[in-house]
Amino acid sequence: MTAPAVSAIVVSRHRPEALLRCLSGIEQLDYPAFEVIVVADPSGLETLSAAGFDGRIKTMAFDAANISAARNLGLAQAAGEIVAFIDDDAVPEPTWLRHLAGPFSDATVAAAGGYVIGRNGISFQHRGRRVDATGAHRPLDLPGDAPQVFDSAPGDAVKTEGTNCAFRAEILRALGGFDPAFRFYLDETDVNLRLAAQRARTAIVPLAQVHHGFAASERRHASRLPRTLFDVGASQAVLLRRHAPARVAAALDAMRAEQRARLLRFMVAGDCEPRDVGRLLDTLEAGIAEGGRRAVDDPAPLPAPSVPFLQFAGRRAFSGMTVVAGRIWRRRGLRRAAAGHVAAGRRATLYLFSPTALFHRVRFHADGYWEQRGGRFGRSARSDPLFRYDSFRKRLEKERARTRGVRELP
8 A cells, every 4th residue: 555645744943953853863764755844943944954954845934932833834834645743852763654654544543643752762751641621641551562543532532742643634624733722732632632522533553653852942941840831821721621611620720739749849859949839830820820811712724735745855865774783882983883874874773782780771863873872781671670681692682672663674
């Protein structure tokens, strides 16, 4: 079956380095028919231009703090049958679109979501979840790696994560796209709930994976400590007024308690002071008040794009996956070798092991290769024992097997 054409949309604001890293990962995607649309501030677009992406991607200049409006600008340019979204502080595994687009061969599937990997590059930040009309989540039962398609009902949606999701473009436009009343936070949850009101079906795709770094922004520090909770409060109030009007007061109280507990954890960890907790809770209340004034009517349908599909052509064509591995004390030479493979158009993963029990971490290097480093006897996945004895070769094979089908095709 012919792979559906996909429009991959990236929204970025004031994070040009992260945006370039994201595009460097997208450049290595193993998918035959996709275009890339970047909606970004001038510094982000200038960075991509200097890196040689001019003429290869569609771009829209936008420098306002409203992720929903930015995504809708990207949607207006999207000529693919499927639209996929990824954040600028995320990097996709090479097979991301291949897996994420697969379930759309079922004509009843309206949306799909993949798994999101957290900062250590190994543990999952988000997997499959359901979400109710108040925005509360509960996990889905997802044994194995095969995609699963789930039904939905009004007030009971299948959650997709904004940094790793896809929709049939026609359905998303008919829905009105993303509501600009959600300037940040719960924007994709609102879409999920509006789809659920139509009893749409959503696929969760475990092998469609992206690495999400939670880069610092005007709303949060690198530690994930919020700088402000204004938009969190505003978006929660809008969501409740639209989808759970009879439960607004109780749900807001629960959210207040949850955010206070979260801030206290930051305080205990030494990331903020008691006065910061009070100040941030004040911004939450200001946001709730603002959310009470915003319109809650469903957005109007969006028009079809007037621009043709722009097949993405990377700065170089990539093939295969080359594995480079060695001891940590040889890292300089091994990193040069991995970067050389990328420069030659070959995807590369570098494994650096030390004779220790250090935990493992994975990152996508600025030079375009994946790097995993840690102790030969240390833990990679959280379910692993703290210590296990392996030879170098045996440990390498175990780590390669963990990403087979995601980074290395079986």
